Amino acid sequence: MTQATELDATAAETGANATKVFQAKAKAPTAGTNQERVAELATEVLAAIHDVIRRHELTYSEYDALKAWLIKVGQDGEWPLFLDVFIEHAVEEVVNADRPGSKGTIEGPFYVPGAPRADGEVTLPMRADEAGTPLLFRAHVRSRDGASLPGAQVEVWQADDAGFYGQFAPGIPEWNLRGVVIADADGTVTIRTIQPVPYQIPHDGATGQLIAAAGWHAWRPAHLHFKVVAAGHQLLTTQLYFAGGEYISNDVASAVKPELMLHLKPAADGNGNEVSYDFVLARA
Template sequence: MRELNHETITDSVLESLARTPDARLKRIMAGLVTHLHDFAREVELTEAEWSAGIAFLTRVGHMCSDKRQEFILLSDTLGLSMLVTAMNNPGAQGTTEATVFGPFHVADAPRYEHGEDVANGAAGPPCMVAGRVLDRDGKPVPGATIEVWQADDDGLYDVQRPELTQAQARGVLHSGDKGEFHFRSIVPCSYAIPHDGPVGDMLAATGRHPWRPAHLHFMISAPGYKTLVTHLFRRGDQYLESDAVFGVRSSLIADWETGADGVCHLYHDFILNHAPAARG
């Protein structure tokens, strides 16, 4: 029988994974075990610290619901979400950069026609949003599905307001024949991510703030193109350099300009990348 100690146990665990039938799962599990064990040895993890870590992750799980995803918040605030996004969306020259998905997307949001108000009663200064969906050659992408969502003027998404009976500040549109779209909404404001739970405690313990710069979420998909998940960030926001989830990209900073009508206007074209060819 092999005698296990803090140096030899890693090899034993890796050997136990050797017969994993799924090669990808085997690689992921082996990497996870290796890095976790190396981490514990590097920081000389104590039993009390290990127990505190387990308790923290348990609290994260208990905070999760159909309205709140604390594990996504944890991943976001550790920079893991943006790391995975960046690795999997290297993009091509001239295409719109991707950023974090965030925890507040809702499937089956209301459908809107061009020009309609997706705010649907959400508090905030009115805003007109317009643009086009194009491919890398500048050709329009008609019929693209455009999902948009954002926080209201109090920094809250509709799913954070249990009193609401209808969706607000979110919706689904489709680009026109020339790739064009336009809709009404509200001007985004900076807001704090939920920090009344374990992720908030972690931020406080590490001397970090929970704030995100003002932004508008987009998810754009069309047949033959890679789905784009991105934000547009409001230029001049004080948190652009210190986004709590590390999601800001300079190419995604945009201008909300006040027009002659006294209403803010945002115009932006989104450039999609072609989907990778299927492997034969």
């Protein structure tokens, strides 16, 4: 029997994994929402839907198509994918509207807690023959007053050179291109990895059906994901993109911000590229 590879990944399998990861996260204690808040939000969402139906004179055939599609989203396990691609950016903008320090953006559906930890200067876990252009990423973690934050935790995850994430496509080692790096005494982390590429979100399932029916594209620009936190400071969840890259101006997830650009230059050792960035954390 031929072993499955990442190129055999399907939206349904990816969605199932994303749903499983989210359900595990959702078991953590969260602040309760009172009935008045639920009633207010639900009433306004439903009113907005009713308004769209009336203004566009929705037909029963269109209504039935909508019901069938909503059912398929659930069957494919794609609610985390759909919501994180099309809704999360608005939630993030509202939640962090007045937050000082570095800009955040969406977490997305491919985060998995528990990645291997290392100190200071590391090479992310990867296959011996990992494809892609080598990338050296240096970051300084500091507070808004300029003070370095030694011991800060920088968690990073990314897609590989084919656009797939470990734990969300077959044939990829569990923690491939994922890690948690602890900043050194100067608040610095140095991460050796490969340069990510633009990729299409899983599009052979329900989410892809909507994208195709609307004539949209399914591409995300190349990016690195980060969660950065230090004692006494707020957690920063963000993504960093590459200036001049494809899909920067029309990211399907609407998650790109001008403050999140990286500017590549040839690596000093002649092996690939290098880049640096400052993570500025707000106090808790």
